[in-house]
Amino acid sequence: MTRLWLVRHGPTGARGMCGWTDLPADLSDRPALARLSAALPPAPVAASDLLRARQTADAVAGDRPRLPPDPRLREMHFGAWEGRTHAEAETEDGTLARRLWEEPGEPAPPGGESWDALRARVLPALDALLDAHGEAVAVCHFGPILCALQRARGVTAREAMAQAIRPLSLTVLRRDAAAWTVERADHRP
Secondary structure, three states: OEEEEEEEOOOOOOOOOOOOOOOOOOOOOHHHHHHHHHHOOOOOEEEEOOHHHHHHHHHHHOOOOEOOOEHHHOOOOOHHHOOOOHHHHHHHHHHHHHHHHHOOOOOOOOOOOOHHHHHHHHHHHHHHHHHHHOEEEEEEOHHHHHHHHHHHHOOOHHHHOOOOOOOOOEEEEEEEOOEEEEEEEEEOO
16 A cells, blocks of 8 residues: 655746746745645655745655655646636637636647646656655645546546645545545645
């Protein structure tokens, strides 16, 4: 049995799609960070290579071993829609913007990546982390956490996207052989 502790980075204040845009995290809520850190196991801490995830990992790691940043744990790449709101994307290409959220899978923003490409990048990275360490903490983003939840719950991407994943929340997944169990999702310790 192995456990994967997924932490969503601290808030950024971004109002648009913030995938690969490298914004800092607002880590001013020290009590929330302390509670989150106290809830984590004494396991290695990995993070996406984006600043907001690295900063959050540094804030919650304590004396846990820190692993090198992993770009495979990045948020979905929104391409030309980076920084734009959903309404702005709909103005540019309403059909594609709606398909991106209503039919996640193959649709991708212009110059960005699809849900399927995100899953193909993230899930092997999470598996490698667990295979190497048995139990691990990964500080990452909304999309990667939803990818892991989608697999664990055996649901569609659209069903997975209905799950809230708040900044500084904790999602815990357990892997037994090939079966996954969701122990917590979007938990705020």
